């Protein structure tokens with residue numbers, strides 16, 4: 415079985431797993447041969463893709479973390495906000511997980527736009543349970559974590575759907591209202607004697623950050639219960655990997671990298687470490703492109719999460735990236751949910767009649783994951799070139815001329831970002847805007863960056879929405895000459 419992104423589905427492919435939709439009970443059954451019509455239906459419903467079976471992937475087995483039946487019961491119980499059934503489902507989930515030989519959430523959840531909230535709650539419960547079980551918490555705590563995860567966003571039903579589903583930017587009042595949902599969830603559970611105070615505490619704290627910058631109460635560190643810390647991190651992971659009306663999904667590896675970047679700031683370190691053990695960066699069945707240009711599908715895990723076994727297309731040859739020496743310098747450049755440019759974005763771009771040309775941005779970063787994150791944050795609006803070193807950037811600019819903006823990392827082997835920009839200024843003058851995107855924050859470096867003519871200095875990890883905004887401001891800024 416393998417996962418195929420919706421744009422790559424073709425008539426004749428055979429579904430390896432049924433596609434559920436709460437409005438249609440089962441939209442397409444396992445074993446169905448896809449036609450143009452049902453592929454079109456999957457697209458209009460906003461599905462990311464489907465699991466199919468074919469000769470190259472027939473023996474790739476992707477284990478379920480919880481059974482399909484438990485998953486569907488979870489969706490129904492959350493939709494009805496039926497606490498008694500939620501507790502039953504949580505018990506079934508704990509049982510399903512306890513029977514696994516190896517805890518790993520390998521199966522992507524396939525969901526449509528309109529199913530978001532309920533699928534989200536069940537997914538968060540699956541991930542949270544996997545983390546809690548891997549941490550070997552006492553069974554009672556694991557059960558509480560599962561119940562709290564299923565209930566964490568119940569309070570969103572108290573908020574006007576027009577705010578929840580709003581595509582544009584939220585105003586201050588709307589934002590405040592959204593931030594009340596943990597309290598609303600807590601209130602909905604308050605009088606229910608089936609729910610312990612531990613569960614209620616985990617629910618109300620699921621948006622609290624390690625450094626106290628979260629909401630609703632700004633709790634920090636040990637003030638936040640462990641179950642809430644677990645739910646918080648996996649909640650963000652699930653949100654990042656889902657497609658929403660206003661954003662394309664992150665591939666698992668990029669979402670994990672974002673979570674890693676938030677360790678100790680947003681998320682508990684131990685929770686993040688455990689997440690990396692139970693959520694694969696490259697799940698089996700995922701399409702990948704290698705840095706040598708070969709394409710393939712992830713066939714199996716290895717001990718090294720970044721270097722799984724790949725079955726190469728079209729011949730089906732298998733390469734263990736963690737062992738095969740011929741592949742020691744080959745790495746995975748992109749995986750799975752390859753972001754496709756959507757029609758809407760193209761239309762939006764055409765509408766900007768005053769400047770039809772897409773602005774050119776060069777992203778320089780030695781981490782492929784950071785490059786991918788920046789690229790997906792800016793997806794659609796710009797022509798983006800990614801380069802893995804400052805030296806490559808100098809060569810690129812010599813060959814292709816100056817772009818409108820360079821987003822530059824600082825700490826890179828060979829040539830650091832600040833020195834590179836100092837050199838670049840001699841080559842390209844001041845027309846190209848430079849934004850540093852870095853984890854380095856010492857005062858001397860910041861001063862050097864300013865001197866080199868940077869228009870902005872952004873610290874990693876960066877929220878993609880914030881990055882988009884800063885980039886658009888940077889491009890509008892007029893440099894003093």
Ligand SMILES: [Fe+2]
Nearest residue numbers: 566567620621
């Ligand atoms: Fe939430």
Ligand SMILES: [Fe+2]
Nearest residue numbers: 534566567649
């Ligand atoms: Fe959530």
